[in-house]
Amino acid sequence: MRGGGPRQTPDPRQRGAAGLHQHQHLHPFAGNAGRTGSAGQGRDRDDVAKRSAGGARRPAGRHLGRRAVPGQRRGRLRHRHLADRRWRHHHRPAPQLGPRHAGDVRRPAADGRRRAAGVIPIEGRVPTRTAAFAGLGSVAYGIKDNGFSTFLLLFYNQVLGMDARLVSLALLIALVFDGLVDPLVGHVSDRTRTRFGRRLPFLYLAPIPLGIAWVLLWSPTGAPSFATLLVSAILVRGLVAACEVPSAALVAEISRDYDERTRLTRFRFVFAWGGGLLMLLLAYGVFLPNAMLAREGYRAFGIAGAILMAGCVLGSAVGLHRTIAGWPPQQTAPGKGLLGSLGEIRESFSHPACLVVMAGIACAMTSQGITFALSNYLYLYVWRFTPTALQIFxxxxxxxxxxxSLLAGPAQRRWGKAGAVAATAPLGMLFWVGPLLLRYFDLWAADGSTPALVAMFVCTLLANTFTVTSSIALWSMVADVVEASEEQTGRRSEGTLSAGAFLASKCATGLGIFAAGLLLSYAQLQPNARPDAVPALVIDKLSFAYAVCTALLAIATATIALRFPIDRAAHEARLALLDKLAQSDPDAGGLHP
Structure with a gap:
């Protein structure tokens, strides 16, 4: 009775109807739960009678002749206590249902204990161990970027003797292919359903072929050819995409928290930069210490890089396996053809928030491409770095x-992600451009002197700190677009959206390298020029052109970021709305990946 009446103890056989999960009444497997006991834990009337008579309680579902409960799956259980060691059938309970974002969705094992079938998304703070393993997978991307941008052209042109134009053409074609394959990899991973979930199959299958392709790239057999370089470069870029796109998509899957996604992105940046810089140090200090043109040194460079790339991606997969295996539990929609898949990719990319963040990443990465392409010229002809300075850099x-990584969190909490980009991108530009302006007005120490090098190191430290902080915030925005796109399209597209960010990044990096060539042409810097023989006018023109481009791109990045429509309040309100929809209708179209 309601009110003050005595509370009645429900009959054990009726307990299931009152104890159903909040959505289990919608599940066809739960239709007879009231007759058999609680959902997934029913008991026969014979068992109830035996308990009431003082008999021993028999394990649920482990006796023969029991009538199957609708929704229960037949399995096999070996009874160790039987002398004949026979295999006997038992009935496992139907899986427990929960809302789309319920977090740790678990189901009872045969022995009654609860077993995780993937524990994402994680509510609250993500364990440091999980965040570290999520970041570890980005090492392969950092090593690939470092090798392609720093050593590959030099190796094939100066060491193997290939025409530099053919090498550049092969790398350009491979870059175009990479930009096309990224969205396809992201879309396929979004629609993959295996016992290991969506992302783990890629992280387990791609690393070993990637390592082999990386070794072949740096150890070509016979005379080098355009076709060999092209195929090797395409294989490496495609396999890196198969590792990196699913790995980046995990940021949005592991956590829905506004701040934790930035924390996960910080780990990815640290490992990506760390992997690339580690190979740079090994190249200068171990493999190519005194002979940048030694072929054997590049072979060792390739082998070491392959081991590190494959090992880190596999280590990331193993470390995350218990956390992400089996997620998401929902079945995918019926497969679509190529045109249907391309339409879904276009629909995901056309979301206004996605367009804004892709444009911001494009501006930031164009600036980075110019900086990376001109860095050796600036170090050699403007700042006159010594060999020791190059090793310290x-x-x-x-x-x-x-x-x-330490600044990104406080900056985001103070200004939000868009505000953090708007604040730190111009600051980074200021410390990149400031030394060039001070040098132009004779307010800088003499080129190549110890005070000038120390001051340049300090400015570089500050400039790159602010620049990378803005990049972390930008890439963290990609994860927040996932729920906005889900609300609009009815699909979770973590992989597709991450691939869109990579597409913008790679196209912009190529544009930056192209722009750097135009700046060198504008400055009229001659090939093979000695640093002490370059006219001051050439150095000033190069410095001025670089400063103007960097400043304009930093301002554009900040301006675009301020137009990002998702702040903390909007993100949390959207999560609450999606959770409410999931609780009212677990089959709602907007709740399925």
């Missing part, structure tokens, strides 16, 4: 990445 860069 990677350590300075890694220190700036650590600083950015």
């Amino acid at each position: 990677p350590v300075v860069l890694f220190g700036s990445v650590i600083g950015a």
Whole structure:
């Protein structure tokens, strides 16, 4: 009775109807739960009678002749206590249902204990161990970027003797292919359903072929050819995409929290930069210490990189297996043809928030492409770095990445993600451009002197700290677009949206390298020029052109970021809405990946 009446103890056989999960009444498997006991834990009337008579309680579902409960799946259980060691059938309970974002969805095992079938998304703070393993997979991307941008052209042109134009053409074609394959990899991973979930199959299958392709790229057999380089470069880029796109998509899957997604992105940046800079240090200090043109040194460079790339991606997969295996539990929609898949990719990319963040990443990465392409020219002809300074410089860069990982959290909490980009991108530009302006007005120490090098290291540390902080915030925005796109399209597209960000990044990096060539042409810097023989006018023109481009792109990045429509309040309100829809209708179209 309601009110003050005595509370009645329900009959054990009726307990299931009152104890159903909040959505289990919608599940066809739960139709007879009231007759058999609680959902997934029913008892026969014979068992109830035996308990009431003082008899021993028999394990649920482990006796023969029992009538199957609708929704229960037949399994096999070996009874160790039987002398004949026979295999006998038992009935496992139907899986427990929960809302789309219920977090740790678990189902009882045969022995009654609860077993995780994937524990994401994680509510609250993500364990550091999980965040570290999620970031570890980005090492392969950092090593690939470092090798392609720093050593590959030099190796095939100067060491193997290929025409530089053919090498550049092969790398350009491979880059175009990479930009096309990224969205396809992301879309396929979004629609993959296996016992290991969506992302783990890629992280388990791609690393070993990637390592082999990386070794072949740096150890070509016979005379080098355009076709060999093209195929090797395409294989490496495609396999890196198969590792990196699913790995990046995990940021949005592991956590829905506004701040934790930035924390996960910080780990990814630290590992990506760390992997690339580690290979740079090994190249300068171990494999190519005194002979940048030694073919054997590049072979060792390739083998070491392959081991590190494959090992880190596999280590990331193993470390995350218990956390992400089996997620998501929902079945995918019926397969679509190529045109249908391309339509879904276009629909995901056309979301306004996605367009804004892709444009911001494009501006930031164009600036980075110009900086990376011109860095050796600036170090050699403007700042006159010594060999010792060149060996110290990677350590300075890694220190700036650590600083950015520490700064990103407080900056985001103070200004939000868009505000953090708007604040730190111009600051980074200021410390990149400031030394060039001070040098132009004779307010800088003499080129190549110890005070000038120390001051340049400090400015580089600060500039890259602020620049990487803005990049972390930008890439963290990609994860927040997932729920906005889900609300609009009815699909979760973590992989597709991450691939869109990579597409913008790679196209912009290529544009930055192209722009750097135009700046060198504008400055009229001659090939093979000695640093002490370059006219001051050439150095000033190069410095001025670089400063103007960097400043304009930083301002554009900040301006675009401020147009990002998702702040903390909007993100949390959207999560609450999606959860409410999931609780009212677990089959709602907007709740399925």
